[in-house]
Amino acid sequence: MAQPHGTGTPQRSVRDATLDVLRDHDLTTLFTNPGSTEVGFLAGLPEDLRLVLALHEGSVVGTATGWAIARDRPALVLLHTTAGLGNAVGALATARVNRAPLVVVVGQQDRRHLTLEPFLAGRLRDLAGDYPVRVEEPPTAQDVPGAVARCHHAAAHARGPAVVIVPMDDWAAPAEDSAVMAASRHVARADGVDGAAVDDLAALLTQADTPALVTGAGTDSEEGWAALTALAERLGAPVFQESFGARAGFPQDHPLFAGFLPADRPGLRATLAGHDTVLAVGAPVFRQYPYTEGALVEPGTRIGLLTDDPAEAYRSPVETAVLAPIPAALGALTSRVAPRQWSARYREAPEPLDRPAPGQPMWPAHVLEALAERAPADTIFVEETPSSRPEMHQRVPARRPLGFLSAAMGGLGFALPAAAGIRMARRDRPVIAVVGDGSSLYQVQALWSAARYGAGALFVVLSNGRYAVMDRLAEKHGAAPAWPDFPEVSVSGLSREMGCPARRVDTLDDLITVLDATVPTLRDRGEPLVLDVAVAVETEFQP
Structure with a gap:
C-alpha cells in the first residue's frame, strides 16, 4: 500500500x-x-x-x-x-x-x-x-x-x-x-407533532357517528400498538387489519379487533358499510386484488389517513392525509377526541376443529390450530402459505408487536430467509415460519444459512405437493391447471442435504408430539428444525 x-x-x-x-x-x-x-x-x-x-x-x-x-x-x-x-x-x-x-x-x-x-x-x-x-x-x-x-x-x-x-x-x-465528511455523521428526526397537524383528523372523528379504524405495518411497534389501542378504546371503534398486510398493526386478540379487510371492492364496501368515517393509520387506502369495478367505500363515507410514508400520503384517495410520526400523532389525536362508551366484541374465536378420521390427512387448519395452542404470546410468526393464509389469520392471532410478518410485495421466497434473519437478530423471542412447500422451494438455500449460523427457528412446511393457490385460481377461471404437481419433491430431504435438521410428519398425533417437544425450546434454541407436514389440498381459496 x-x-x-x-x-x-x-x-x-x-x-x-x-x-x-x-x-x-x-x-x-x-x-x-x-x-x-x-x-x-x-x-x-x-x-x-x-x-x-x-x-x-x-x-x-x-x-x-x-x-x-x-x-x-x-x-x-x-x-x-x-x-x-x-x-x-x-x-x-x-x-x-x-x-x-x-x-x-x-x-x-x-x-x-x-x-x-x-x-x-x-x-x-x-x-x-x-x-x-x-x-x-x-x-x-x-x-x-x-x-x-x-x-x-x-x-x-x-x-x-x-x-x-x-x-x-x-x-x-x-x-x-x-x-x-461528505455525509452527516448523525441525522436526527424529530418525534414531536404540531398539534394543529391532526386537528382535521380530530374533527373528522368527532363528527363521525360510527367511526372505524384500519391499520397495518405502520403501527407495528410497541409505541404504535399502545397509541392505536388508546385511540380505539377512546372511540370504541373497531379496528380492521389491511388486506394483504405484511405486519400486524394492532393486537388481534383485543375485543375491538374486527378482522381483515377483503381485497375486492364489493367486499370492502360491504365490510365498511356500517361506518360513516374510516381512518387508516399506517396502512394504504386500500390495498386490493384483483381489480373489481366500483368505489372503495359507499357514497358518503369519509376517509382520512395518518401515515409516515410520503408516497402513501400523496397517492391515497382520502379527504385528509396527515404525514407525521405515527405514535406521537396518535397521542395528539387521542387527546382531541371525546371518549365514547363501548362494550362490543367484534370478532369471535374460530370453532375448534374435529380431528381427522383414521387414515385421513390433516388440513392446514389442524396444523395452525396446534401451533396457536402451543406458541407463546410473543412468538414471531413468518407466513408464506398463500392458500392457507386466511385460515392462519383466523387461527393464529398476533398478540405482540412483530408477531406477524409476511412479504408485502407478494412474491415468494421470503419466509425462510426472513425467519432466519429475525431469529439471528432476536434471540429473545421464539420464531416460527409457516410456509407452503411450493413457497419453500424458492429460497430453500436459506436453510443452510439458518443451520450454519444457529438461527434456531421452527420452519413448518405445509406440504401438499403442488402450488395449491394456483390450482384454486385456475378453477376460478373455469380451467384445469396447466402446470404439474410435484409430490416427489421432499422438502425434508432437501433440508437435511442443506445441513438443517428435518422431520417428516404425516399424522396429527405425530405433529402434536413433535410440537410439544419442540415449541418449549424455541426461546433458547440454537438449531433450526424443519417440519415437513403432509396436508390435504385446500378446497376453498379467498384472495
Whole structure:
C-alpha cells in the first residue's frame, strides 16, 4: 500500500475509511454471497465485522430484511455486480414494500477500464428499477465512504434499500478525510407533532357517528400498538387489519379487533358499510386484488389517513392525509377526541376443529390450530402459505408487536430467509415460519444459512405437493391447471442435504408430539428444525 512521503505509516485506504463508517453506523453484520469484484473489500475482514453467508442473493437480501425489521435499523448487504444485484431484485422489491432499511453495496468492475465494458462490468444504476430509496454511484473512489453514510441515512429514514455501487479498485485507493465528511455523521428526526397537524383528523372523528379504524405495518411497534389501542378504546371503534398486510398493526386478540379487510371492492364496501368515517393509520387506502369495478367505500363515507410514508400520503384517495410520526400523532389525536362508551366484541374465536378420521390427512387448519395452542404470546410468526393464509389469520392471532410478518410485495421466497434473519437478530423471542412447500422451494438455500449460523427457528412446511393457490385460481377461471404437481419433491430431504435438521410428519398425533417437544425450546434454541407436514389440498381459496 502506498505511504505518505517521508513517513513509514501506511496511508489510509478507502476501505479503511469505509470500515470506520460502517462501525459508526452499527453496520457490522454483513450479509453476502460474494464474487470476485468484492474480494478487495472482504479479504482480511476485521474481526469486529461478522460475515453471514447465504447461498443465493434472494436469501442474502431476505435474511438481511428479517434482521433489519427485527432490529428496526439498517442491515448491510454486499452483492456481486450484475448477477448478484439481478438475482436480488425481487427480494429488494419486497424489502422496499416491507419498509425494511438496507444498505446495499454492489461490486463493480475496475474503474480504470469500465469504458471498455470488461468481463463482469455491470450496468447497475437502474438494474433494480425504482425499488431502491437511493442509488449512489460515487464519481471518485474517495467519495465511497460518504456515499455509504448517505445511503445509511436514506435507508433509515426512507425505510427501504439504498444502493452504493463500488468499483473493485476503489477499496485500495487512498482515502481523503474530507470525503468521509461528505455525509452527516448523525441525522436526527424529530418525534414531536404540531398539534394543529391532526386537528382535521380530530374533527373528522368527532363528527363521525360510527367511526372505524384500519391499520397495518405502520403501527407495528410497541409505541404504535399502545397509541392505536388508546385511540380505539377512546372511540370504541373497531379496528380492521389491511388486506394483504405484511405486519400486524394492532393486537388481534383485543375485543375491538374486527378482522381483515377483503381485497375486492364489493367486499370492502360491504365490510365498511356500517361506518360513516374510516381512518387508516399506517396502512394504504386500500390495498386490493384483483381489480373489481366500483368505489372503495359507499357514497358518503369519509376517509382520512395518518401515515409516515410520503408516497402513501400523496397517492391515497382520502379527504385528509396527515404525514407525521405515527405514535406521537396518535397521542395528539387521542387527546382531541371525546371518549365514547363501548362494550362490543367484534370478532369471535374460530370453532375448534374435529380431528381427522383414521387414515385421513390433516388440513392446514389442524396444523395452525396446534401451533396457536402451543406458541407463546410473543412468538414471531413468518407466513408464506398463500392458500392457507386466511385460515392462519383466523387461527393464529398476533398478540405482540412483530408477531406477524409476511412479504408485502407478494412474491415468494421470503419466509425462510426472513425467519432466519429475525431469529439471528432476536434471540429473545421464539420464531416460527409457516410456509407452503411450493413457497419453500424458492429460497430453500436459506436453510443452510439458518443451520450454519444457529438461527434456531421452527420452519413448518405445509406440504401438499403442488402450488395449491394456483390450482384454486385456475378453477376460478373455469380451467384445469396447466402446470404439474410435484409430490416427489421432499422438502425434508432437501433440508437435511442443506445441513438443517428435518422431520417428516404425516399424522396429527405425530405433529402434536413433535410440537410439544419442540415449541418449549424455541426461546433458547440454537438449531433450526424443519417440519415437513403432509396436508390435504385446500378446497376453498379467498384472495
